[in-house]
Amino acid sequence: MAPTDRTKIARQFIEAIPFSKALNMSLEEIGEGRAVISMPYNEALVGDPRSGVIHGGAVSALMDTCGGAAVMSHPDGPIATATIDLRIDYMRAAAPGQTIRTEAGCYHVTRSVAFVRATAWDEDTDRPVAAATGAFTFQRANGGGKP
Template sequence: MIATPVNPKVFEPMGQLFVSLPHCATLGFQYLGADGRKPVLKVDWREDLVGNPATGVVHGGIITSLVDTTSAVAVTAHLERFETIATLDLRIDYLKAATPGKAIYCRAECYRLASQVAFTRAVCYHDNPDDPIAHGVATFMRESSPLPMLQEPKA
């Protein structure tokens, strides 16, 4: 059985909120929904996202932003209520070059939510998560700011 988000009223708006943040919107990130507690984001190939002009391969920084953002959304699938989180560290393994012209997807999961820190892992792929182009692990600090990224909906 696939675990459902701890609080869909937190998780569902957070996916949309994260892709609407200015840098994510600039990169064209799309929130495709979630497989249980594992959100999936997509970014289409674009000329201005290229890192190697000789090959047209997307810049590694796009993968970094995609992993960071999708992993943050994955953390919110485990939250009871809205809180601000901040990335503490992030590691990306570049398993193979992305294919120019193809969209990149990222699926992330939070595999441990501790009282102060959340631990995540993510894969980036074109067609199949079992054939990844990059793998990312990250940790997030919880309650990183008293200023909420989203307000509780008014009852």
């Protein structure tokens, strides 16, 4: 498959996900095992009514979606993937009112697993709000393993 076709298919796939749409996620960049997705601030996603900070679960959903998008855009990768595990470290509260943006990349792929790292920022791009590492299912598009 040509890289541009793969990127197009992955983009269509990500943009059709109902839960990601419900959270207003938008795919900003995708290709070669890397993706960037943003999620605007929304009062419906608040987890702490005292501070107005977005619930960690919504940030998890953003990082999970972005990790999956990175896997789907990998040149050897599958057009569908599933999360095996995902760990998120919440480094600080995202500022209320600000968009959260996540970048995810596959840092290693085997014949059946993609290992992904992701980072999330609000408008202060010097201080990440969260970092994640995950494993995703990875079935090679050509159906075979490494020669």
